[in-house]
Amino acid sequence: MSAPPALVCRGLVKRYGDVVAVNGLDLDVRRGECFGLLGPNGAGKTTTVEILEGLCSPDGGEVEVLGERWVGDGLALRARLGIQLQETRFPEKLQVAEVIALFRSFYPRGLEPEEALRRVSLQEKARAHVRTLSGGQKQRLSLACAIVGDPEVLFLDEPSTGLDPASRREIWEIVEDLKARGRTILLTTHYMEEAARLCDRVAIVDRGRVLSLGTPAALVASLGAEHVVEVEVDGELAEEELRALPAVEGVRVAGRTVRLTVRDVARALPPLLALCAERGAAPRRLATHHASLEDVFMALAGRRLEGAGEEAA
Ligand SMILES: Nc1ncnc2c1ncn2[C@@H]1O[C@H](COP(=O)(O)OP(=O)(O)OP(=O)(O)O)[C@@H](O)[C@H]1O
Ligand SMILES: [Mg+2]
Incomplete structure (x- = not known):
């Protein structure tokens, strides 16, 4: 045994x-x-x-x-x-x-x-x-x-x-x-x-x-895509519109920060920037990286934490 x-x-x-x-x-x-x-x-x-x-x-x-x-x-x-x-x-x-x-x-x-x-x-x-x-x-x-x-x-x-x-x-x-x-x-x-x-x-x-x-x-791998695009915008973007962008697998919007999990950065970025321009939400900061455990953590536990922060504010 x-x-x-x-x-x-x-x-x-x-x-x-x-x-x-x-x-x-x-x-x-x-x-x-x-x-x-x-x-x-x-x-x-x-x-x-x-x-x-x-x-x-x-x-x-x-x-x-x-x-x-x-x-x-x-x-x-x-x-x-x-x-x-x-x-x-x-x-x-x-x-x-x-x-x-x-x-x-x-x-x-x-x-x-x-x-x-x-x-x-x-x-x-x-x-x-x-x-x-x-x-x-x-x-x-x-x-x-x-x-x-x-x-x-x-x-x-x-x-x-x-x-x-x-x-x-x-x-x-x-x-x-x-x-x-x-x-x-x-x-x-x-x-x-x-x-x-x-x-x-x-x-x-x-x-x-x-x-x-x-x-x-x-x-x-459970995130379903390899890359993460993070963009801070001066304005608001609707979650549904972001979700409809090409190569996007996941979307999280927390205040002015948008975090997208994407399969292909090159395909996702131009339409994302076009959407920002259309909605008058100028991108202030944009970064991309390979998806990591931290992204899994934020996807699972982050939503609750940000919610708690808003309640406390
Ligand atoms: N001795 C205690 N008396 C009362 N509440 C407690 C006690 N120990 C833990 N708690 C509560 O239980 C919950 C879990 O606490 P715990 O210490 O297990 O969290 P943790 O995941 O280790 O957190 P951290 O990452 O901050 O170390 C918290 O809400 C904490 O306030
Ligand atoms: Mg502890």
Whole structure:
């Protein structure tokens, strides 16, 4: 019999008062897979991850981690997991080496603490106090703590948020190295480039539900066209008229910004500019790019976000 999936969520529900943080979420993460959870702020990503980590219990539905449910203290299961929370506070007066030794002591086996620090390029800070670390260095320390037990499953909740571009790439290399070692990784991120590079599959979630799931390439292909044309106009264009333009597959109008998904830029542009001229909506800024995961994200979650922005205004 094949091994059970690394992570399973079935009909997961979590409420905080009137807020439904997770609303019937289903998910399977295979062993050895790097799986990405993407979604706008408040979508329920951290809540879902924390339920899987056994840190909070659901109001409905079930989770399985490495084929097991969370029962009792779950210590044996915990020893097989590495966790990087979205925000970690370490005791300010401890030295980096003491923090990593402390986390190593929680696990029956794992890396040498120095090796964990080396992997996140913090070996030179071993004697530094936590309070003297920069934000990015603290972030890397929390990643070192997550990998020091050499976990089978690693949970990374926004591991590269707030990092400079070089440090972000370092985190990517660490994740790629863990993937090469066959570890399973559940990652949340707001960087679409990061998800496209690291994740075998991603789920785009909003309001506690999965909106779309697949490989990054399959999600981009689901847009139905390869290119995106974005134009900011001084005036208004009707969605129906834009939709009727040649080679156009998708249309989104948000205020003065029009975003078209098109099969062929050369065919779509001249009639688009002609329409702008006809309607007296002068194009202020025009850009085209290859469709990416970010376009999928905006197509699925963007409409709701822009709607929310208008309500708040
Ligand atoms: N402890 C809590 N008490 C009350 N509400 C909570 C609590 N934790 C989360 N929520 C609410 O649940 C919803 C989902 O929050 P969650 O932290 O899971 O979102 P997220 O997808 O991780 O967002 P972000 O991208 O901002 O990290 C939000 O509306 C949030 O306000
Ligand atoms: Mg979160």
